Amino acid sequence: MKNMAKMMQQAQKMQSKMQEFQDGLADLEIYGTAGGGMVNVVISGKADLKKIDIDPSLVDPEDKEVLEDLIVAAMADAKSKMEEEVNKRMSEITGGLQLPPGMSLPF
Secondary structure, three states, X not given: OHHHHHHHXXXXXXXXXXXXXXXXXXXXXXXXXXXXOOEEEEEEOOOOEEEEEEOHHHOOHHXXXXXXXXXXXXXXXXXXXXXXXXXXXXXXXXXXXXXXXXXXXXX
C-alpha cells in the first residue's frame, strides 16, 4: 500500500508539472528565419504566429511569390525549432520516457 501511495504522489506531481508546461507554452517565443534573415517570424510554443518582420527590399508587387515562399519557409523553421524545444522540455518533465507512437503533446 505504501508503494501505491508513493506512485499516486508521483503521478500528481507529474500532472502538476504537465499543467505548468502546457500553461507556459503560450508564453514561449520561438524565432524562425528565411532568406538570410530577410524574413523573420515569432511563434508561441503552441504554434500561434505572434510577429512577422519582412525586409522592405522584398516587397515587390511584381514578385510576390518569393515573399510568400520566404514567409512559409520562416514559419517552417520556427515550427521545427518549436517542436524541438517542446520535446526537450517534455523530456525533462517525463524523465526521458518516450510517448507512445502517434501520441504527441501539447497538440
